[in-house]
Amino acid sequence: GAVVSQHPSWVICKSGTSVKIECRSLDFQATTMFWYRQFPKQSLMLMATSNEGSKATYEQGVEKDKFLINHASLTLSTLTVTSAHPEDSSFYICSAKNTEAFFGQGTRLTVV
Amino acid sequence: KQEVTQIPAALSVPEGENLVLNCSFTDSAIYNLQWFRQDPGKGLTSLLLIQSSQREQTSGRLNASLDKSSGRSTLYIAASQPGDSATYLCAVIRDQGGKLIFGQGTELSVKP
Numbered sequence: 001g002a003v004v005s006q007h008p009s010w011v012i013c014k015s016g017t018s019v020k021i022e023c024r025s026l027d028f029q030a031t032t033m034f035w036y037r038q039f040p041k042q043s044l045m046l047m048a049t050s051n052e053g054s055k056a057t058y059e060q061g062v063e064k065d066k067f068l069i070n071h072a073s074l075t076l077s078t079l080t081v082t083s084a085h086p087e088d089s090s091f092y093i094c095s096a097k098n099t100e101a102f103f104g105q106g107t108r109l110t111v112v
Numbered sequence: 113k114q115e116v117t118q119i120p121a122a123l124s125v126p127e128g129e130n131l132v133l134n135c136s137f138t139d140s141a142i143y144n145l146q147w148f149r150q151d152p153g154k155g156l157t158s159l160l161l162i163q164s165s166q167r168e169q170t171s172g173r174l175n176a177s178l179d180k181s182s183g184r185s186t187l188y189i190a191a192s193q194p195g196d197s198a199t200y201l202c203a204v205i206r207d208q209g210g211k212l213i214f215g216q217g218t219e220l221s222v223k224p
Contacts, residue, residue, distance in 0.1 A: 006155070032210055043201065043214040044156075093155055097210040100146065103156040 006104025023094030029074035030096035038091040084111040118215035133187040135202035144205040
């Protein structure tokens, strides 16, 4: 199947700093990428849909100014958690779609 | 609003047993349904994708069925092995846009 690479796999940052997570489709072009958040023992919750060259569409309750999404090319989308706080600590997963959705390995964010 | 429910939340079986995981959804107007596997702290691996016009898909020891009219899908795992231990997630895809709505998952443990 297609490969989606997410980087970094884990990150620890201080409260108030910003963190950028990258999602790359390695062997296919993805016009649409999705960003999910997963709390321990819970399922994935969609945060936003990212289309190449246009603004992301955020799900209800997701702060667009806090979670900045950029989809500058057909193979790269980034999620920046701005002014991170401990409650932003979570597992973030991206997916890229061609004929079906393929997922990255996830990023464990810990804000201390 | 589409809701996806998975039963049971957790399941422990001895090695070699055949088992069934259940997934139900409230809105039968779906585009596709997809089953995933998630190992602890990892991303998602796609297992089977069932188009809305299909009744089932098979891959090795896995068989997934879809009954749109009743809003149900099952994942059948034959001759379970300890390596099958993971969380299994089902997700419905609403339309060609590819947005997935996930169930809460079934945590499977196969004991040697």
